[in-house]
Structure formats: structure tokens, C-alpha cells
Amino acid sequence: MSPETAAQETSLEAPSGQTWLPKAGAWFWLATAFLATIFALGILAFILRWQTGWGDRRLWGYYAATFSFLFSTALTAPVVSVGLRIVGGSWRRPVCRVAELFSLVGILSFLWFLPLIRLIPPARGRLSIWYGLAGAPHVWETVAMATLVAAGLALLYWASIPDMARSRGGGGKLTFLGRLAFSWTGSGRQWRVLKAGLLLLGVFYLLMLVFVQSLFASDFVVSLVPGSKDALFPAYHVMTALQTATALVTLTLFLLRKWGGLQDYIGPATFKGLGRLLLVVTLLWFYFWWSGFIVMWYGRRPEEELLLELFVTGPNRPFFALSLGLNFVVPFLLLLFNPIRKSILGPSIVSVLVLLGTLFDRIRLFTASFSMTESGNAITRLPPARVPDWIDLFILLGGLSGLALTFLASIRLLPVLSWWEITEGLKLQAERTLGRKKVIMVAKPE
């Protein structure tokens, strides 16, 4: 079957003009108002915490945990799009834009990061990956973070240009988005450059993300805890972020399908694919955690036992147990069953669990590392678990609200689905009857 025939037999059409935006009913504005209030309270809580000064790092543990959660969700989400675009496959088409829109949350994350970098001591005179290099880690980590955020924004802009140009349709006044498309006409050359550019920017984003996540994990956890030499920890941080980002994208797609009026475009095949991906990253979560854990557990040197106590068996045990259960045990047991994994609701529920699990995991890691007051080559005494006060809680809730609020704003600004990719896919597929079963036939021109 030729692509043209498939196109003729396709019944769905991508909308044109401004009709791509999800419906913004009363619930949308109510949710926006609620999130904006919580976010404003979060900013107030941050200002109050600021008044206490920067001297006591313990007070900023929840702030750091919130940033790490933002980093692991919003800043990592574009990688889901990048990965799926590289691999190909038709089910990824509704996923790409949703994942890339989280790049806009990168601006919030970067602003959140700036006060945090102040809390890290200079690299000189202490053990770190920087060997006391000038400007480290502050200058280099900030430049790396800024590069990552800028790359995400470039990726989002470039992937959205054809849809921005689409807003010129209808023959009416040129919209703001239409103007942002500049001289895009959709010529053969432009499409080729678009696809090559998306590939390049995507790969660079992926490389930068792994790099910045590793730097962040090294500087904000490993180097703050005396005696911590866990070389696998940065990889664990990256891997758990990939799991969380997949969960965030899955949950967002579910919400858009359920309440955004996009059920015709976000189909069961997308959730089936994401369910598989979630199972894979869930298994990898355990592998990376176990690989780091077994070294210290088997080694059993006094400083290693104290490290295990700090992060796993000691005062942070409830957070660890919740994380292990919500990031691995329950998702694994649920996703193991085909009816759950292949459904729409199953992966979405698992995504909620994973997001909660990662939040507890980040609280465990960052409140522990930020509680360390001693320096040297080994821990000599364990700090108590940091119980959150109301300022911590509002900082945490403010960060989460900021994430959701920025995303809600982004879907009012840009098309929430990549219509040019969806339309491209629709041209290449058709429903056919094979015996007594209806099947989707997909043409592969490459």
C-alpha cells in the first residue's frame, strides 16, 4: 500500500488554526488559580528561609530535594521524546511535544538552581571531582545547567516551528505564533534541515543531561558526605530520573486524554508503548540501586556501614522503604501483568506511584547529604533525620505547583501535540480488515 493510498483512507485529520489547544474550561482556570496560590506561598516560604541565611545548609535540604525532583522530571522529560524519535515508531508521535514542552519548566528549574549553588563550598581543600580547580564547582556547574536549559528550549522551538507556521492558516491576521515561525514555508530543504536539526539537538540534549545530572549528583550528594565514594551514584541519579520522566510524560498524556479532549489523538498504542518503557526503566532502577548498594553492604567497613545507615537503614529508612516500594516493587508487580501494562489506566497509575517514589527518594538523599556538617574522609556520627517544618513543606509544594503551573501555561502558548508529526503519521497508516480482525497497517517509506 502506498503512503498516498493510506492518506486517502485515513479518517482523522489534524486540526488547523488555533483549534489544537486543549479545551480550557472552568476546571482548567480553577486548577491554574489553585496552583498559582500554592506557588506564591512557596515563593513566600523561600523568602522566609532566605531570611535565615545561607550558613546552615541543613535548612535547605528540602529545597535541594525539590530541585532534584524538578531536574529528574521536567528537565529529563525531553529525553523521552529524543529517545523515541531516534528509535522511531508511530506510537511516539503524541508523546514528543508533551515531553518537549517540559523544557519550559527548565527556566523555573534554572532559577531554582541559582540559590542552591551558593550552598556548595568551593572545591579547593576538599575531596571532589574537581581537584580544587578554579571556579569549581560554581561557575562550571552553572554554565552546564544553563547550556542544558538553553538546549531544551532550542529543541522545543525547532520542533514547534511547523506548527507555529500552521497557525497562519485561515487567512486571518497573522498570530504571534505565526510570526515566530519567521520564513518557514515547509520547503523540501526546510523539512530535511528540521529533521536533521531535531536529531542533532536531541542527541546533544541527551549527552548534556547525563553530564549535568552526573555533576549535580556528585557535587550535591557524594562530595558533601565524608567517605562517600559511590561511583555508581551519578548513574543511579540519571537512571531514576529517566524512570521519573517517563512516568511524568505518561501521566500528562493520560490527563490530556481524559480532560483535554485529545482522546482521538492519544490512543491505546501510545500507553502500551509507554507501559513497556516503564517496565524497562523500573528494572533498570533496581539494577542501578542494587549495584551501588551491594558494594557497601558486602564491604562492611565501618565507614561504609555508616553510609548505609545514613541513606538506607538509619533515620531515613521510611523514605527509603517508600522509594523502594513505589519505584520498584509495586510498579514491577503491576507492570508484569499484560492486562495492566497494555491498558491506559495501568501505566498511568504506576506513573503516579513512581513520581511519589522519586519524591521520597530525593528527600532521602538530599536531606541526608545536606545534614552533614563534618568534613574529612569518613562519617563519624550520624545526623538525625530532617523533619520538615512548614517552610520546607511550602517550598516543596511550591516547587511541584510551579512545575504544573508552567506546563499549564505552556499548553496555552504552544500546540500541546506535535501536529506535523501526527499528520505525517496519519498519511502513512490505514485501517484494514484482515480476516475478521481490523488492523492498522503502517507504511514505512524509509
Next chain:
Amino acid sequence: MFKDQVLGLCRNPETAAQAVEALENKGFSAEEYDILTATPYPEGTFGESRHRHRLYVFPFVGAVLGLSVAVLITVGTQIFPPIVTGGKPILSIPPMIIIMFEGTMLGAILFTVIGVIFESRLFGPKLGLYDRRITEGYIGLLVTSSPERVTQAEEAMTGAGVQEFKRLPAGAGGR
């Protein structure tokens, strides 16, 4: 030299493919016409030749520049201060690798963005001859050539079934 432009609007890929064939039969080269669409079609759908670009050169140039700057900064900041190292090496290689990677990536990303803008001619002076119905699924066939050749193109496209045209005379702001 100013050139005329004509934009033929096709309702489906078949008509567009026939129009491209008609243009090539009349001796129009690939540089003289372009196909404008709202969504990408597989290459060769309209019988057109492959478009070439040099985007892949940009990240390489950026990466080399970024790496060079990173090496200069890291080596310079370590050599310049008169530090007594007690026989140890002056340059600390492991953190240099971190910054060299960072510089390489920064350069590559920056130059990719520049390359994407340049190679797609995104910031051209004007949109040129265009019809907004292209964003709604029509396929545009844009021919840019001398006035006589453009008239020939219009005739060829009409023969292939294209019914609607827009024309931009030379010097009227076309690309």
C-alpha cells in the same frame, strides 16, 4: 538579477507529482522549483530530487571551537598563577576533561542552532510567495525563474491539473 515567481496550489500529492513531472519535462532544474507542504512527505513522493544541506558541518566546527576555548581556559588558569606544586604535575587532567566536554557540547549546541537557522533560511527577509492554504493541506509548487520561464511553468502545471496560481513579478519582494 530579479526573478519572477509563480506558486501553483495542488489539492493532493498526485497532482503535485504530475506537475513536477511536467516541469521536469519542460527542462526545469531542481533549483528552479520548490515544493511547499504543511507536513513532511517521504522523500521522492513528488518525484523531486534530494535536497542537500550542510548542517552536519556546523556542530563539528562548534565542537572544535568549544574544545579549544575550554583547553585554553583550563590550561591558562592553571599555568598562569605561580603555584609551587612540589614536583607534582601542574595540569590537573580529570577536571580538565569535565570542562573540555562542557565546552565541546556548548560549542556544538550553539553552532547547531546557528546552522539550523542558516541552513533552513529561517530568518529570510520576507516570507515570499506563499498561500496560507498550504498550512491546511494544500501542496504548493513554487517556481522561481525568468518571466518567460515562469509563464512556461504555469502552462506546464496547468496541463498537469493545477488550477490555482499566485504570481509575484520580479522585484516585488519575492525570494
